[in-house]
Amino acid sequence: MSDPANPRPTLAGVAARAGVSASTASLVFSGAGPVAEATRTRVLEAAAALGYAGPDPTARSLRRGRTGVIGVVTEDRLGDAFRDPINLALLDGLGEELADEGFGLLVLPWAPDSGVDLSAVPMDAAILLGCSADLAHSVEVLQRRRLPLVAIEAPPLAGVVAIDLDNADATRRGAELLRELGHRRVALVTLPLDLGRTRAPLTPAREQEATAFTAMERIRGARAVFPDAGGVSAGGSTVAEGYLAGRALLDVPPADRPTAIVAQSDLLAAGVIRAAEELGIAVPAELSVLGFDGVRLDGITPYALTTLVQPAVEKGRAAGRAVREALAGRTPVPVSFASELRAGTTAAPPPTF
Amino acid sequence: MSDPANPRPTLAGVAARAGVSASTASLVFSGAGPVAEATRTRVLEAAAALGYAGPDPTARSLRRGRTGVIGVVTEDRLGDAFRDPINLALLDGLGEELADEGFGLLVLPWAPDSGVDLSAVPMDAAILLGCSADLAHSVEVLQRRRLPLVAIEAPPLAGVVAIDLDNADATRRGAELLRELGHRRVALVTLPLDLGRTRAPLTPAREQEATAFTAMERIRGARAVFPDAGGVSAGGSTVAEGYLAGRALLDVPPADRPTAIVAQSDLLAAGVIRAAEELGIAVPAELSVLGFDGVRLDGITPYALTTLVQPAVEKGRAAGRAVREALAGRTPVPVSFASELRAGTTAAPPPTF
DNA sequence: ATCCCGGATCGAATCGATTCGATCGAATCG
DNA sequence: CGATTCGATCGAATCGATTCGATCCGGGAT
Numbered sequence: 001m002s003d004p005a006n007p008r009p010t011l012a013g014v015a016a017r018a019g020v021s022a023s024t025a026s027l028v029f030s031g032a033g034p035v036a037e038a039t040r041t042r043v044l045e046a047a048a049a050l051g052y053a054g055p056d057p058t059a060r061s062l063r064r065g066r067t068g069v070i071g072v073v074t075e076d077r078l079g080d081a082f083r084d085p086i087n088l089a090l091l092d093g094l095g096e097e098l099a100d101e102g103f104g105l106l107v108l109p110w111a112p113d114s115g116v117d118l119s120a121v122p123m124d125a126a127i128l129l130g131c132s133a134d135l136a137h138s139v140e141v142l143q144r145r146r147l148p149l150v151a152i153e154a155p156p157l158a159g160v161v162a163i164d165l166d167n168a169d170a171t172r173r174g175a176e177l178l179r180e181l182g183h184r185r186v187a188l189v190t191l192p193l194d195l196g197r198t199r200a201p202l203t204p205a206r207e208q209e210a211t212a213f214t215a216m217e218r219i220r221g222a223r224a225v226f227p228d229a230g231g232v233s234a235g236g237s238t239v240a241e242g243y244l245a246g247r248a249l250l251d252v253p254p255a256d257r258p259t260a261i262v263a264q265s266d267l268l269a270a271g272v273i274r275a276a277e278e279l280g281i282a283v284p285a286e287l288s289v290l291g292f293d294g295v296r297l298d299g300i301t302p303y304a305l306t307t308l309v310q311p312a313v314e315k316g317r318a319a320g321r322a323v324r325e326a327l328a329g330r331t332p333v334p335v336s337f338a339s340e341l342r343a344g345t346t347a348a349p350p351p352t353f
Numbered sequence: 354m355s356d357p358a359n360p361r362p363t364l365a366g367v368a369a370r371a372g373v374s375a376s377t378a379s380l381v382f383s384g385a386g387p388v389a390e391a392t393r394t395r396v397l398e399a400a401a402a403l404g405y406a407g408p409d410p411t412a413r414s415l416r417r418g419r420t421g422v423i424g425v426v427t428e429d430r431l432g433d434a435f436r437d438p439i440n441l442a443l444l445d446g447l448g449e450e451l452a453d454e455g456f457g458l459l460v461l462p463w464a465p466d467s468g469v470d471l472s473a474v475p476m477d478a479a480i481l482l483g484c485s486a487d488l489a490h491s492v493e494v495l496q497r498r499r500l501p502l503v504a505i506e507a508p509p510l511a512g513v514v515a516i517d518l519d520n521a522d523a524t525r526r527g528a529e530l531l532r533e534l535g536h537r538r539v540a541l542v543t544l545p546l547d548l549g550r551t552r553a554p555l556t557p558a559r560e561q562e563a564t565a566f567t568a569m570e571r572i573r574g575a576r577a578v579f580p581d582a583g584g585v586s587a588g589g590s591t592v593a594e595g596y597l598a599g600r601a602l603l604d605v606p607p608a609d610r611p612t613a614i615v616a617q618s619d620l621l622a623a624g625v626i627r628a629a630e631e632l633g634i635a636v637p638a639e640l641s642v643l644g645f646d647g648v649r650l651d652g653i654t655p656y657a658l659t660t661l662v663q664p665a666v667e668k669g670r671a672a673g674r675a676v677r678e679a680l681a682g683r684t685p686v687p688v689s690f691a692s693e694l695r696a697g698t699t700a701a702p703p704p705t706f
Numbered sequence: 707a708t709c710c711c712g713g714a715t716c717g718a719a720t721c722g723a724t725t726c727g728a729t730c731g732a733a734t735c736g
Numbered sequence: 737c738g739a740t741t742c743g744a745t746c747g748a749a750t751c752g753a754t755t756c757g758a759t760c761c762g763g764g765a766t
Contacts (some may be wrong), residue, residue, distance in 0.1 A: 008498075008499055010751095010752060010753080011754095012669060012752075012753085013429070015412075019719075020715075021715065021716045022716090022717095022752090022753080022754090023715075023716060023718095023755075024714080024716070025713055025755060025757095026753065026755085027642035027714095027754095029713090029753095030753095032754090032755085033714085033715095033755090034712095034713055034714060034715095035707085035714075036713085036715090037716060039714080051497050052472065053472050053494055053497035053498040055470040055473075055476060055752075055754090056415075056751090056752050056753065057472075057473050057476075058411065058414045058415045058418075058420060058475050058691045058751085058752080058753090059415050059474040059721090059751070059752035059753040059754085060473070060752080060753055060754075061411045061414070061415075061475055061721095061753095062409075062411045062412050062414075062720095062721050062722065062723085062751090062752080062753075062754095063720075063721050063753050063754045063755085064721085064753090064754070065411075065721075067411060067475055068474065068475070069422070069459060069475065070473075076446045077443045077445065077448060078447065078448030078452050079441040079445035079448060081440065082435040082441055082444070083438075083441055085436075088432040088435060088436055089432065091431045091432040091435070092430065092432035094431065095430060095432060097429030098523070099431050099460075099461075099462050099467070099468070099469065100467065100468050101468050102467075102470065102583065104424075104459045104460070104461055104469065104471060104474055105459065105460050106422060106457045106460075106707085107432070107452075107458050107459075107460060108457055109452050110449060114452075114453065115452070115453050115454050115455030115456075116452065116455060116457065117455065119406050119407040119410075120407065120410050120413070120421065121410060121421070121422075121457055122410040122414055122420055122421075122422065122475060123410075123413050133751060135648075141406055141407075144404050144405070145361075145406040146361055154559030167489075170748075176728085235749080253421045260739060263747080274652070282462060286618060302748065331374070345720075363721095363722060363723080364722065364723060364724095365722075365723085373722080373745075373746085374745065374746045374747075375722090375724090375747095376724080376746060376747075376748095376761055377723085377744080379723065379724060380724095380725095380744095382723095382743090383723095383724075385724090386743095386744085386745095387742095387743055387744060387745095388727090388743095388744075389743085389744060389745090392744080392745085408721050408722075408723060408724090409721090409723065411722080412721070412722035412723040412724085412751090413722080413723055413724075414723095414751095415721090415722080415723075415724095415726045415750095415751050415752070415753085416722080416723050416725085416750075416751050417724070417751085418751075453707090516719085523745085529750070566715075607758090608721090653714085700743075
């Protein structure tokens, strides 16, 4: 890589060879300021001759105080973060507003003990994606660095621009639909409650200690309608986890079985449905299933899921825009998005006894 | 953001306040070199008092010549790149070797006219992911920057470490299975042939101009067994695209219909199967379908796909390792992976007339 | 002929750290 | 007791650009 005989050319070298000062050469590459056509050509020729690839991004970043990199902090493993289509939609939105504008997106799978040290990552701003309360410490570090911070569905944090979703209210409306249909025994399948991602029945103690904001908000919404609803927490937002949760809730004597399940993501809902099918429980005749997200399940389940459709791409765009606003020195306004209940074919009145 | 009355603290400021030189303060944060316990404490206290978040990553990068960022260049839109589970598996592998080691992954959705200027992105190395020949120019830019380059399944490029897959040979083995089963009329559903992602029948002209390496290699492998095989190119690796391709190939008079379809990804295969189901064509009795990748389809299709399983996570790990080798000053060895034919339930002898 | 203006260029300061070699005092060794 | 060594600290150079203010020069206005 590093060849002593042939060091990497620098702006200074190019300038020397072109017979101009470094400042003038800089102007040629940055485009700022007037440069005579002849000079410009001479500099570019010198650059070509030396194999100069343009100003060093790192040096430029230091001087300009901008790296062009936006961090996206998630609490999942790298691949898992994008395994749920809802996050892909969000990424699409971010891409439109940031990647297309020349910003690079730096994915930072954060964990309490992971190798990533958020204080040492070169970036201009950070987007916190589905982050739990555990991240609070890291938020402080980032704030000390004076980085603009945008959080997507996080507990309110001072100085962090919030991009929110009506998680509680939307779930409440979904639950109300179920109640109006006549359901009384409803169970929840929640997203992971904390970084441990424990797959286990909900208990007051576990809910007390939960750190995942979105999961708790959605639980809150469901309880507004069904105060006593129990359920289980899944180990992630996947069909497989939904299936496991479904088995746990449905493989019981029919009298104990819920007549409806409120799942906190469409993938979980799809897994629940699969569990029901396997146990010979008809959906929606014997079991209603409510999802969340409104992603295209694209054949993962033959049903049209009754679900709460959230504007995920919009959410991503809003986050991207907020970042750009902040970088432009303006104060971004927090945005709240609303989900819409989409009546599918997986909710119906409970079976009559 | 920038508060004139309260400028962001620097190492120099901390050092001054602690009554030591900047060099000593630097040692405290970098851990290199011996520092007396009392001094260390004093510096850390000063840092805390000033709200210093640690050495500025940009300045550190300039001085050290390392940013800790690895670019991952794809030719897809941000979200699309990760919509195919095969890439997620790859990401998992990359994550293990890079993210877990403290490197950040910078996703760069490259397109000829996109905002991303690869010459201006701060990074230590780049991984080229499923890149077509169109990227050649950008590769030059990156090489001028003397960045270590690792390409996953790309045409051989001088100075670029290749992580390869037996695309042609694997497809050939899959095709041979079909021939042994008795198939003679076989059609292909390929990945996009170029950046245009045109959805259209394969023609010699289009294949001539194709720039997508993997797609062409797999076509080559199929043609080794079925020299006259025609087919269509899809607009992406998705179930929806596979469905469209399937309709195009299958919605014809039975006599013209292929008895087997070689799809270049599992998602495409799943789409083909869906099209077949919809047209009342039984799989595998009336139509055999071969996939590629061996990803968990998790209920996207009820069949166990007959497919070529590629070690995707391993591929990612190898690429990550290659990057680390290169950054350590060693010369990474190119790696070639082999796919394995997995007999599923979607390939059978052709219908007898 | 004088004055002024603006385009082109340059010098020097700066961004915020890291690191090499030098210095200095105290402890160890023969 | 002098020489040596080691640990702790510091000064200065460096990484590679950007940018502000100053300078120089030719041409149009007066």
